[in-house]
Amino acid sequence: MPEELALTIEDLDVRFGPVRALSGVSLRVEEGTICAVLGANGAGKTTLLRTVSGLNRPQYGQIRLNGTDLTSVPPESLIRLGVAHVPEGAGIIGELTVVENLRLGALWRGDRSAAATSLERTYELFPVLRERSAQPASNLSGGERQMLAIGRALMAEPRVLLLDEPSLGLAPLVTRQIMQLIRQLRNDRGLTVLIVEQNANSALSIADHGVVLAGGRVVLRDTAEQLLGDEQTRHAYLGF
Structure with missing residues (x-):
């Protein structure tokens, strides 16, 4: 029997006028795992999270949570289904x-x-x-x-936590503390985490899998260990 999946994204296309921000993006995040979404500025990382959380509407594709179609669910209803979004810049009052x-x-x-x-x-x-x-x-x-x-x-x-650039503007020591807390949430609560990060090294240090976006497309996906260990990939896509 295949392993149950917490979050499934299939062939997601998102456009803003003539600009295609995401093109055919597909990924799967198993329940109780951390998936890091990586890439340069403008790669489509934040657009992906905003689309999963209902803030953007895709022109094509589907988003499912354990079989439930989330594609047209409004943001205020998603939280009732177990999806919580922490936007870039924290968004506190x-x-x-x-x-x-x-x-x-x-x-x-x-x-x-x-x-x-x-x-x-x-x-x-x-x-x-x-x-x-x-x-x-x-x-x-x-x-x-x-x-x-x-x-x-x-x-x-929540059952699924969406994190957009949680280390943005933070000192290295604080970044490590935040990353350790995210890993603790996965370990202690079984939380599923989709984390967008510019700091690829930090994100991969706690992730189970990683997906690399470039130009709104998935150009690479692998285990975090493989992405960290492949020097050519790190230099080409991750900047370290």
């Missing part, structure tokens, strides 16, 4: 406190007891957010803001 930002992630659930449990789990994962819970989110450092954004997504108790 600086005027709100840390705890208010976190509670936004559980608004749709309508179960205060379950939301309180999720909040405690988030504080256990990110102790600094508990310490700063009453402070405005604008007071947080870059790394803390990224933790808050991930924590807010986890408040929805």
Whole structure:
């Protein structure tokens, strides 16, 4: 019996006017694994995540979560199906406190007891957010803001987490901490993660598989170990 797949993307085409941002993109992410989407600026990485999360509509292709067609599902409904998206730049609301930002992630659930449990789990994962819970989110450092954004997504108790450039603008030490936390989520919660990253080395260090985009197309896919170990591939597509 084939292994159940958490997320399946088939022949995805996305256009913005005459510009084809994605062309025939297909990938599969097995349940409980991390897949890194890599490539240069303009390769289509962010467009892919925004399309999976319902923010862009494809002209062609299909997106499925364990057999359920997500292709035309609006973003506000996707979270109920178990898909959470952390956009590039974190997307937190600086005027709100840390705890208010976190509670936004559980608004749709309508179960205060379950939301309180999720909040405690988030504080256990990110102790600094508990310490700063009453402070405005604008007071947080870059790394803390990224933790808050991930924590807010986890408040929805997702099955699939979409992460767009979680290391953007962060110091190397903070980047390693964020990557270790993502791997911990996979290991401890069985979370499926699709991560877009410019920092290919960091992403592949925690991923199970990788997909390389160029010009809106998949040009390479392999295990993370193979991508890291192939010097010619790294130089040609990954920049290290």
